[in-house]
Amino acid sequence: MIEHHVDIPTADGAMNTFIVHPEENGPHPVLLFYMDAPGKREELHDMARRFAAVGYCVLLPNLYYRSRREYQLKERTEALLAEMFQLMGTLNRQTTETDTRAMLAWVDQQMGMVADPKRIGAVGYCMSGPFVVWAAAAFPDRLAAIASIHGANMATDAPDSPHRWIARLRCESYFACAEIDKWAPPADVVKLEQALQASGLPHRVEWYPQAEHGFVFPQRAVYHRASAERHWERLFALFGRTLQPAA
Numbered sequence: 250m251i252e253h254h255v256d257i258p259t260a261d262g263a264m265n266t267f268i269v270h271p272e273e274n275g276p277h278p279v280l281l282f283y284m285d286a287p288g289k290r291e292e293l294h295d296m297a298r299r300f301a302a303v304g305y306c307v308l309l310p311n312l313y314y315r316s317r318r319e320y321q322l323k324e325r326t327e328a329l330l331a332e333m334f335q336l337m338g339t340l341n342r343q344t345t346e347t348d349t350r351a352m353l354a355w356v357d358q359q360m361g362m363v364a365d366p367k368r369i370g371a372v373g374y375c376m377s378g379p380f381v382v383w384a385a386a387a388f389p390d391r392l393a394a395i396a397s398i399h400g401a402n403m404a405t406d407a408p409d410s411p412h413r414w415i416a417r418l419r420c421e422s423y424f425a426c427a428e429i430d431k432w433a434p435p436a437d438v439v440k441l442e443q444a445l446q447a448s449g450l451p452h453r454v455e456w457y458p459q460a461e462h463g464f465v466f467p468q469r470a471v472y473h474r475a476s477a478e479r480h481w482e483r484l485f486a487l488f489g490r491t492l493q494p495a496a
Contacts, residue, residue, distance in 0.1 A: 250301050257310065259351035261344070264314045265289075266352075269297050270306035276361045277306040278368035278492035281352055281384065281392075283345075283377030284312055285463075286337050287322035292468050303485060305492075306364040308352050312340055312377070337376055342383045342409045349384040353391055368492040370394040372484060375401050375432070375463060378424075379411040386417035394491035396423040396484055399462050401432035404440035412437075415444035421451040423487050425480050430462040455483070 251272050256263040267289065270277050280300050284293055289311040297307040313320050313336050322333050349371075356364045369392055373381040378400015385392040395418075397403070403424075404412040422445070426438050438454065445452040457464065457476040464473040465480050 250298060252298075255355070257308075257351050257355050259314075260347050261315050264310045264312075264348060264351060265318055266308055266310040266355075267294055267297060268306070268308050269294075269301040270363055271301060271304055274304075275306075275363050276359070276365040277304055277363065278370070278488070279356050279364045279366075280305045280307045280488065281349065281369065281371040281381075282307050282309040283371065283373040283380045283384075284309065285375035285377060285466075286333055288313065288320040288333075290321045292466060295467075296465075299481070300484075305488070306356075308355070310348060310352065312344070312348060315339060315344075340376070340380075342379075345380045345383045346387045349388060353388065368393065370396075370488050370492050372396045372398065373400060374398045374465065378403055378433075382411040382414055382418070382422075383409070385420050385422075386414045389417065389419040392420050394421045394423075394487055396425070396487055398425045398465055398480055399427045399430055399433065399457075399460075400424065401430075401462070402437075403433055404437035412441045412444045415441070415448050415450075418448060418450055421487065421491050423452070423483060424454045425483065426454065426456050427460040427462050427464055427476075428456055428458050429460065432462055453483075 253268040297309045300307045356366050371381045378397035381395040385395045442454045460473045460476040461471040463469045463471045465477045
């Protein structure tokens, strides 16, 4: 595989981004990988490599670039968690659209050598569960599939709550929900699923029994291997089905 560390220009500055893709047989379908709240780190780089190993060009940006070029939550102390939540508060639907537009521009500039601009999907974890919905709603002609894995705050009272924006989607979607998750309680998931059903779009909302929020991350105490592997199976199936080579 080939790895790059690239500064992608955005309207708000240089977004440092980890990019990984297979060495041969390009151009490759693209996955926009939106990080979780603890920051862009080697644990996520390894997950991006797992996508690349099965044929994808993966873009994993540091979404905190407006405040920090490098950030990683080291310990879950009260002070450090407060800092993380402060950084989370700087991100919203507008920043998501700005950052997604910049990543799509980078893909387009590759002119088909590495990344195929006609085959793009997105995946978000925890904090970025809403981001993939906002991205697909803002660029419905570009994203063919999205996946939210234990996404947080998917149904709120805000006008741009993800569940309210489902009607703007034009793509297939997948939502993995942890059984134990204060950031995505069952009542919120019901609202999300109702919006999906009303949209008439292909989708799947799946509960992961006994799994907790953050279950996919190997370095977390809540890592649940069986559920994590099931999530990989679902993602490979979703993106394999929707990001096939152009005829």
